[in-house]
Amino acid sequence: MTVTPLVVAEDVSRSFGDVLAVDHVSVTIRPGELVGLLGPNGAGKSVLISLLTGLRKPSSGTVRIAGGDPRQPATRVAIGATPQETGLPATIKVKEVIEFVSRHYPDPLPAEKLLDRFGLTDLAGRQCGALSGGQQRRLAVALAMVGRPALVLLDEPTTGLDIEARHSLWNAIEDYQADGGTVVITSHYLEEIQRLARRVIVIDHGRVLVDDTTQSVIDRVDVDRVSLHSTDTRLDDLPGVVSLERDGDQVTLLTRDADALVHRLCADDVDFSRLRVAGASLEDAFAQLTRSDARRTA
Numbered sequence: 001m002t003v004t005p006l007v008v009a010e011d012v013s014r015s016f017g018d019v020l021a022v023d024h025v026s027v028t029i030r031p032g033e034l035v036g037l038l039g040p041n042g043a044g045k046s047v048l049i050s051l052l053t054g055l056r057k058p059s060s061g062t063v064r065i066a067g068g069d070p071r072q073p074a075t076r077v078a079i080g081a082t083p084q085e086t087g088l089p090a091t092i093k094v095k096e097v098i099e100f101v102s103r104h105y106p107d108p109l110p111a112e113k114l115l116d117r118f119g120l121t122d123l124a125g126r127q128c129g130a131l132s133g134g135q136q137r138r139l140a141v142a143l144a145m146v147g148r149p150a151l152v153l154l155d156e157p158t159t160g161l162d163i164e165a166r167h168s169l170w171n172a173i174e175d176y177q178a179d180g181g182t183v184v185i186t187s188h189y190l191e192e193i194q195r196l197a198r199r200v201i202v203i204d205h206g207r208v209l210v211d212d213t214t215q216s217v218i219d220r221v222d223v224d225r226v227s228l229h230s231t232d233t234r235l236d237d238l239p240g241v242v243s244l245e246r247d248g249d250q251v252t253l254l255t256r257d258a259d260a261l262v263h264r265l266c267a268d269d270v271d272f273s274r275l276r277v278a279g280a281s282l283e284d285a286f287a288q289l290t291r292s293d294a295r296r297t298a
């Protein structure tokens with residue numbers, strides 16, 4: 001069965017003077033997907049999101065959301081977004097701002113359900129200006145979902161949140177997806193994207209470097225991560241090691257052959273403790289992808 005895509009960006013570019021922020025990007029997202037949009041600082045993620053939400057017009061190419069132009073109000077009802085920075089009205093209470101935004105949508109989530117989902121129930125009567133930075137961030141994401149939009153675009157939603165707040169936001173995002181919602185999320189916390197997103201799109205210099213399942217992207221990096229505690233200098237000369245980082249006596253090695261490395265440690269009687277071997281992470285894959293793109297660009 002063919003599923004009609006929710007997001008179709010075709011050959012989209014956007015420039016600001018000499019800066020080509022988004023460079024001929026084509027992306028299709030199906031309903032129910034949760035897609036991580038990754039890239040280094042200045043890669044073009046926020047500008048691409050602004051094109052998908054209809055806040056900016058492409059210099060060339062087309063964007064369609066649920067078949068419509070996101071610059072038209074009728075299409076924008078299907079979109080919820082949390083930009084990197086949001087300005088909430090300081091003197092309006094949390095529940096009031098939720099109810100105010102709700103009135104713009106035909107079938108909004110009940111305020112109580114939204115407050116509960118985002119852990120904001122105890123703050124319902126608090127003025128927005130009296131919320132902490134993390135509480136404001138949670139409210140901003142809640143407001144993106146109040147109208148039960150088909151698509152939600154979250155630009156670094158968990159920046160500045162403590163661990164507990166981050167976990168509760170992940171749960172809220174997963175609940176929204178479980179209800180059939182579609183999510184595009186940017187984050188510099190790659191372990192967060194690895195946990196949430198089944199698919200990642202990596203962009204750099206405005207271009208798509210990779211668009212694949214998260215696992216396939218990780219599998220592209222044919223290395224394992226070996227961590228141990230040791231002050232032995234012979235660690236610098238082990239075979240198959242791609243990179244080595246020291247933090248005090250904690251050493252993290254990326255290697256193409258973890259078995260050979262561990263055999264060698266034992267054979268050479270290297271003094272070490274707390275040895276751990278793990279597969280590569282999305283962060284390792286991302287670092288390798290963007291490094292090789294930087295080399296190509298140079």
Ligand SMILES: Nc1ncnc2c1ncn2[C@@H]1O[C@H](COP(=O)(O)OP(=O)(O)OP(=O)(O)O)[C@@H](O)[C@H]1O
Pocket residue numbers: 016019020021039040041042043044045046047048
């Ligand atoms: N209004 C603007 N005028 C001129 N250049 C802009 C404008 N907005 C963005 N840019 C440029 O476009 C490029 C992409 O910016 P963008 O904000 O999309 O990056 P990003 O991937 O979101 O980065 P970050 O991770 O730092 O948020 C950058 O070079 C930026 O300086």
